Every structure is written in structure tokens, then in C-alpha cells.
Amino acid sequence: MLLKLNCKKALIPVVLLVLATVFETGCSSGGSSNLTNTTTSTGSSFVVGTDAPMASVASFSVVVSGISATDSNGNTVQLISGSPTVDFARYNGLQTLLDMNDVNAGTYSNVAITLGAATIGYLDTSGGGAPTIQTMTATFPNSPEVVTIPLDTPLVVAASGAPAGLRVDFDLRKSIQVDSSGQITGQVTPTFNVKAVTNSDGGAYIDEFDAAVVAAPAAGAQSFTVQGPHGRQFTVNVSGQTEWDGDASLSALTSSSIVQISGALDRADATIDADEVTILSQSGFYAAGQVTYVTPATGAASSFDLYVRGLLPTTTGLTLGQIAQIDLSGSENYSIYWMHGPLAQFLFNQSGLVPGQHVAVGGPASGATNAQDVSVKRVTLRHWGYNGTIVAGSVNAGNDTFQMTVNGFAGLLVPGNVTVYVTDKTQFRDGLTSMGDVEGSANVRVVGLLLKDPVSGNLVLVAHYVDALS
Numbered sequence: 001m002l003l004k005l006n007c008k009k010a011l012i013p014v015v016l017l018v019l020a021t022v023f024e025t026g027c028s029s030g031g032s033s034n035l036t037n038t039t040t041s042t043g044s045s046f047v048v049g050t051d052a053p054m055a056s057v058a059s060f061s062v063v064v065s066g067i068s069a070t071d072s073n074g075n076t077v078q079l080i081s082g083s084p085t086v087d088f089a090r091y092n093g094l095q096t097l098l099d100m101n102d103v104n105a106g107t108y109s110n111v112a113i114t115l116g117a118a119t120i121g122y123l124d125t126s127g128g129g130a131p132t133i134q135t136m137t138a139t140f141p142n143s144p145e146v147v148t149i150p151l152d153t154p155l156v157v158a159a160s161g162a163p164a165g166l167r168v169d170f171d172l173r174k175s176i177q178v179d180s181s182g183q184i185t186g187q188v189t190p191t192f193n194v195k196a197v198t199n200s201d202g203g204a205y206i207d208e209f210d211a212a213v214v215a216a217p218a219a220g221a222q223s224f225t226v227q228g229p230h231g232r233q234f235t236v237n238v239s240g241q242t243e244w245d246g247d248a249s250l251s252a253l254t255s256s257s258i259v260q261i262s263g264a265l266d267r268a269d270a271t272i273d274a275d276e277v278t279i280l281s282q283s284g285f286y287a288a289g290q291v292t293y294v295t296p297a298t299g300a301a302s303s304f305d306l307y308v309r310g311l312l313p314t315t316t317g318l319t320l321g322q323i324a325q326i327d328l329s330g331s332e333n334y335s336i337y338w339m340h341g342p343l344a345q346f347l348f349n350q351s352g353l354v355p356g357q358h359v360a361v362g363g364p365a366s367g368a369t370n371a372q373d374v375s376v377k378r379v380t381l382r383h384w385g386y387n388g389t390i391v392a393g394s395v396n397a398g399n400d401t402f403q404m405t406v407n408g409f410a411g412l413l414v415p416g417n418v419t420v421y422v423t424d425k426t427q428f429r430d431g432l433t434s435m436g437d438v439e440g441s442a443n444v445r446v447v448g449l450l451l452k453d454p455v456s457g458n459l460v461l462v463a464h465y466v467d468a469l470s
Helices: 342-347
Strands: 011-019 042-049 057-071 076-078 085-087 096-104 106-124 132-138 145-157 164-171 176-178 184-188 192-198 205-213 223-227 233-237 258-265 272-281 284-295 303-312 323-327 333-336 358-364 378-382 384-390 401-406 417-429 443-452 459-468
Touching (some): 057 132, 145 164, 205 272, 303 358, 384 459
Antiparallel strands (some): 011 164, 042 096, 057 076, 205 223, 258 272, 384 401, 384 443
């Protein structure tokens, strides 16, 4: 099979924001430094990641052995702890919290990113039936691969004052090499664009963070503790403004709950202030990713194939980067992230599943020991980014709609054109400020909810973000 790369642009930004407020809540530091002054002031750092995958590429999974910053005297601090494996094609326009550490205050002029073993996964639709995932080993020019980037504007981390940070763009289109026929070769030459950012940058917001609840909250508490995918624990604050999806509530959380959180890092103590919380599982297992095939194609689904991008715990029969078959009994609880009330049940249910949707499923771990026979209790529709080309003449500012042809990885799953609905909550980014700018932008990424109109059966996309792509 020849894998053609037809996207115009596919940048994968990983956003690193170094919080310069003194961290007093006891978050252990996983960072290291060769500074010898034991009285050096420290601030906390956190790492937020997002991305935009290239055409047909389902995953680019790589061990990130280190991300460090160095000052003019050669003193170095590590911005991440351990060696997490990061899938740079997972979030597509959404941002997630990757790590948080203490770092020494200073002025840093260079960043070094060290990459280890990596694999490339792509969707194979050549069989005519349910798509499959093919993988190949990625090869770097060096092993390990260290990319050093000088900063045009230094990163200044202060023990007090405004937070500072870095925005790191991994350009997947330029990094993954292809031959003259357009087929991926497996050769990867990492290409990064890095710049310093301010604490008010939108990259500080956490669109989605999946984590396991450590213990049931105490009576009267307004916070709970979670453990993220890489083992680090975080405190999540809730308030009267926090929205809970479905039947979720603070009192419903137990040590078996797995949740999705949206919010911002609290600048006073580096905890997470939650805007939205949903329970993905109440029985200790969840998986998230792309719906690649639904059986039957119309009517109430009896099963669907899920390309697994997220998984907790990782000790079940499912595997990250592979396809699992999710069996449905009709008794599952369906919900939509960031949408509440009976309308959510009307728009997304057993008959509303379609290829291309990004969903999370949850249930007992005992029902996930066999990847070809997974039983679940919850199915949650989530936001994801869809790259596409605007259909000429389709922009209707009066109705706040336009049509686009989806391309890239999701374009292999979503046939025909999709109608995009813009709401008063939609945010325009990367050079777009309103619907008036959409008309002149041929290529966009719409981050939102892919739904099947229950009346017409047509696909629609409710936009959370609309980004310009050059």
C-alpha cells in the first residue's frame, strides 16, 4: 500500500510553560540541575502538549528522554521527569498536562530535546472492510537524537513575578520522510520551532487531562487528588463554577474512578482549577481514541472498533496504538463532554456512533482482558481536531455555518463534506478572529464534536476551536 501525504501543513506543538511562582504545596521535583548554589530559588514548571497529525498517520510515538533548558553559563535544568512515551499525533488541537516539576530560577537561552525509540502508526484502508493499523520503526539520524534550539528571546524563570514558558512546535510534515512516490520510509529528521511565551498565552489552558482518582474526597472537600498517566499526582480544585458531565459529581468519586478534567493551573499553588469534569469510568478501566468502524453501519450499533490512543490501566488486554472491538449491549451510559442535559442523550447514543468520532469508554477491567471482546458501561463523545478544506461558497455568516472536506487521518474515516456549526463559545485561533476570516482561509482545523444528525443522518461538527492552517 502506498501511503500518500496530501496535507498542506501539519504542525505538532508541544507547549512547555515554566511557572515562575514559588511552589509550596510539596510537589516533588523530578528535575535536575548542575547549579552548585544550594540557596538558588526555585519555581515550578509544567508541560502542556498538543498536536496536529499529518495525513494518514495515526500515531508518532516516541520516548522523550529529556527536555532541558541551559543558561549562558552552561547551567542546565530539566523540564520533565523520567522518560515518558509521548504520542505526538494524539491530541490534534487540544492541550493536555504532561508533567510538572520544580526548576531553578534563571535566564535560559537554549533548549535541548532528547528523543529515544519511536514508532510510526498509520491507518490501512486497502482491505475494503474494517480498517487496520500498520506500524513501522522510526529511525533518527542519531541514537539518541538530541535537538538543540537557541531561543530568540530567553526564557526567564523568576522565583516571584509572572510565569514564563516555552512553546515547542514539532513539525511532523517536515520530520517524517517520504520517498518519490509519497510512501513513508520510516526515516525521521526532527524539526522543531521553539519560542518563549508569556503566562497569559492560551497554551496554558488544559483542554483534557485523563487521570485516576487516588481516593474518595473527604466530606465537605472542594478538591480531590488524581494520578496522571506518568505516575505524578495532582490536586484538582472544584467550585460552584465547575461543570460536571452526565451523572458526575464530587461525591460520586471513588478510588476506582477515572476522570477527564479541563481547566487551568492555579498560579498560586500549581494545583488544577477545574472548569469541567466527567467520569470516564467508575470501575477502574478506560480507553480513548478514534472510532474506525461501526457494526452495523446504520441503526443501533452492536459493536464498534476503537483505535486506542489513551489507556488506564495499561495492564489489560488492550494495547496503545492498536484497535479494540467494543461490544454494546444497549445498557451503556452515553454522554457528551461539555454538553449537558437531555439534548446530549438525543444527539449521541447507540445509534449516533460513526467512524471518525473521538470517544472514551469505561467499564470493569475484567471486561477488557480480550481486545476483540471488550464490554463497557460508559461511552463519552469528546472533542478532537479535524483538518480540512473549506468548500468554496459554503460560508454562511448569518447561520454561523460552513462546510469542509475533512482530510488527514480522519479524512480516511469521514466521507463527503461535513457542516461545521459555530456557536457563541467557539474560539478562533492562529490568525482567525471571527467567521469573517474563515471565508478567506482555505485550510482550517476545527476542534469539536463530530455528530450524526438524528433526523437527516448527515454528519455535523460543532466547533470549539477554529484554527487557520497554511
